[in-house]
Amino acid sequence: MNRIVTIGREFGSGGRELGRRLSEIMGMAYYDKEIVTEIAKRTSMSEEYVQHIIEHRPVMSYPISIGRSFYPMVNPITDQHQTIYQEQHRIIREMAEKSDCIIVGRCGDYILKEQNPFRIFVYAEMESKMARCRERGAEHENLTDRELKQQISRVDKNRAKYYEFYTGHRWGERLNYDLCINTTDRSIKELAPLVAHFLNECLQ
Amino acid sequence: MNRIVTIGREFGSGGRELGRRLSEIMGMAYYDKEIVTEIAKRTSMSEEYVQHIIEHRPVMSYPISIGRSFYPMVNPITDQHQTIYQEQHRIIREMAEKSDCIIVGRCGDYILKEQNPFRIFVYAEMESKMARCRERGAEHENLTDRELKQQISRVDKNRAKYYEFYTGHRWGERLNYDLCINTTDRSIKELAPLVAHFLNECLQ
Numbered sequence: 232m233n234r235i236v237t238i239g240r241e242f243g244s245g246g247r248e249l250g251r252r253l254s255e256i257m258g259m260a261y262y263d264k265e266i267v268t269e270i271a272k273r274t275s276m277s278e279e280y281v282q283h284i285i286e287h288r289p290v291m292s293y294p295i296s297i298g299r300s301f302y303p304m305v306n307p308i309t310d311q312h313q314t315i316y317q318e319q320h321r322i323i324r325e326m327a328e329k330s331d332c333i334i335v336g337r338c339g340d341y342i343l344k345e346q347n348p349f350r351i352f353v354y355a356e357m358e359s360k361m362a363r364c365r366e367r368g369a370e371h372e373n374l375t376d377r378e379l380k381q382q383i384s385r386v387d388k389n390r391a392k393y394y395e396f397y398t399g400h401r402w403g404e405r406l407n408y409d410l411c412i413n414t415t416d417r418s419i420k421e422l423a424p425l426v427a428h429f430l431n432e433c434l435q
Numbered sequence: 436m437n438r439i440v441t442i443g444r445e446f447g448s449g450g451r452e453l454g455r456r457l458s459e460i461m462g463m464a465y466y467d468k469e470i471v472t473e474i475a476k477r478t479s480m481s482e483e484y485v486q487h488i489i490e491h492r493p494v495m496s497y498p499i500s501i502g503r504s505f506y507p508m509v510n511p512i513t514d515q516h517q518t519i520y521q522e523q524h525r526i527i528r529e530m531a532e533k534s535d536c537i538i539v540g541r542c543g544d545y546i547l548k549e550q551n552p553f554r555i556f557v558y559a560e561m562e563s564k565m566a567r568c569r570e571r572g573a574e575h576e577n578l579t580d581r582e583l584k585q586q587i588s589r590v591d592k593n594r595a596k597y598y599e600f601y602t603g604h605r606w607g608e609r610l611n612y613d614l615c616i617n618t619t620d621r622s623i624k625e626l627a628p629l630v631a632h633f634l635n636e637c638l639q
Contacts, residue, residue, distance in 0.1 A: 354609055405558055405607065411615035417637070425636050429629045433621070 234259065234331040234434040235348035237339035239394075239402065242386040243360030245419040246353035249412075250335040252423035257430065260332040262323070270318045276311070284315050285337065287389055316397060336390070340407065341398040349434055351426070352408040357383065359415040409433070438463065438535040438638045439552035441543035443598070443606065446590040447564030449623040450557035453616075454539040456627035461634065464536040466527070474522045480515070488519050489541065491593055520601060540594070544611065545602040553638055555630070556612040561587065563619040613637070 236253065240246020247263060254261030267285065271278040323342045326332055334343070340350040355363070361379050364371045371379055394402035405411055410429070414422065440457065444450020451467060458465030471489065475482040527546045530536055538547070544554040559567070565583050568575045575583055598606035609615055614633065618626065 352609075356610060403609065405556075405609060405615050405617065406560060408615075409617045411609050411612075413609065413613045421636070425633045428632055432625070432629050 232346060233327060233329075235327050235343055235346050236333045236351065236430060236434075237343065237348045238333065238335045238351045238353060239340060239408065240336065240353040241355060241360060241403070242383050242390070243364045244353045244355040245363055245414045246351075247335050248419045249351075249353055249414075249423055249426065250333050252419060253427055253430070254333045256424060256427040257331075257333075260326070260330050261335075262326050262332055263335040266319060266322055266326075266334075266337060269322050270315055273318050273322075274314055276315070281315055284312055285319070285393070286386070287393075338394055338397050341394075341400065349410070349430055350408045352403055352405075352411045353414055354403065354411065355413060355415045436550060437531060437533075439531050439547055439550050440537045440555065440634060440638075441547065441552045442537065442539045442555045442557060443544060443612065444540065444557040445559060445564060445607070446587050446594070447568045448557045448559040449567055449618045450555075451539050452623045453555075453557055453618075453627055453630065454537050456623060457631055457634070458537045460628060460631040461535075461537075464530065464534050465539075466530050466536055467539040470523060470526055470530075470538075470541060473526050474519055477522050477526075478518055480519070485519055488516055489523070489597070490590070491597075542598055542601050545598075545604065553614070553634055554612045556607055556609075556615045557618055558607065558615065559617060559619045 236250075236259070238246050238250045240249075250263065251261055253259070267278055267281050270276070270281045274281070319337055320342055323334060323337065323339055326334070327343050327346055327348075334348075340348055357380060360383050361376065364379060364383065371382075374382065391402040394400070400407050410426075412422070412426065440454075440463070442450050442454045444453075454467065455465055457463070471482055471485050474480075475485045478485070523541060524546055527538060527541065527543055530538070531547050531550055531552075538552075544552055561584060564587050565580065568583060568587065575586075578586065595606040598604070604611050614630075616626070616630065
């Protein structure tokens with residue numbers, strides 16, 4: 232069976248960078264925005280629209296698992312959300328079957344639970360997340376500290392809603408992960424080889 | 436400054452074993468029951484009584500930090516709790532000043548926060564904690580599964596109350612720790628060198 236690592240992460244915690252660095256060190260495929268590109272290709276929606284849907288809390292009243300019989304009316308927005316989630320589900324499973332891989336976000340830990348992935352959650356204190364967002368530059372440079380803090384909280388709230396809606400579990404709740412890493416005041420570049428060493432032993 | 440590691444742990448998660456193994460691998464002093472012995476010596480209470488107080492939720496209505504002016508009546512039980520906590524506080528600080536050390540439980544992360552300890556939290560799924568308790572043997576062998584589960588939950592609830600009472604923080608809440616480790620289905624013997632490697636780099 233392929234070695235699978237999933238990374239849940241707070242916005243600004245450096246989880247994506249950690250995923251990318253782990254994939255380089257460990258020689259594993261890395262999927263993040265590639266998933267959005269692939270969904271867009273398969274559904275003929277634009278990448279921007281798919282990204283928007285994935286980053287916002289779902290508008291459906293019931294999770295997919297409850298089935299269609301609860302929707303007597305056809306709602307095109309609901310249908311699109313459902314199509315995107317189903318496609319994402321399919322693509323993540325295909326990727327995990329193809330080779331060892333690291334998947335950032337997107338309920339990967341839940342979707343691949345039968346493959347027994349190593350599940351990481353990355354988090355940090357607000358000040359540290361703000362500093363990391365500022366370092367990334369352009370997209371945050373016009374925001375005041377207050378606005379940036381609100382944006383970080385909003386993104387994380389949406390991630391939590393999305394995760395809880397599709398998995399029925401609490402996002403960030405320790406029992407859903409094998410290792411939770413606080414990146415406050417830590418360099419991801421220095422953390423990555425330590426986490427890789429840990430994973431190499433645990434994934435044997 | 437000495438290198439300090441604190442370990443918070445759910446009952447049955449293997450946190451104590453992890454602490455002991457880390458101390459052997461890393462050549463650091465290890466304090467766990469030694470703290471109780473020292474408190475008993477200094478307060479002239481029995482070790483059993485000190486242990487009992489530490490393992491049960493506090494009976495005071497206000498944390499020590501609020502001060503004495505709220506207690507117009509002298510309560511001998513309250514006074515003993517307070518004496519034990521103050522002594523524990525003093526001993527943990529003395530130990531951390533003496534040498535590199537690993538401290539299991541006892542609000543060590545909070546008491547030593549100015550020494551910037553590396554704070555670990557160890558947890559596991561209930562089934563795994565029950566299995567670990569059964570392996571330890573004697574003290575749990577007469578309990579049914581239901582009783583054992585209740586005992587584990589009770590101990591953890593008391594630890595949470597104790598921690599929250601004295602620190603004002605939520606026990607097990609990820610932001611209070613640098614690394615949270617899920618020991619479900621993992622051997623502590625195999626985990627210990629991986630955690631030691633992680634710590635050696637982070638504590639430099």
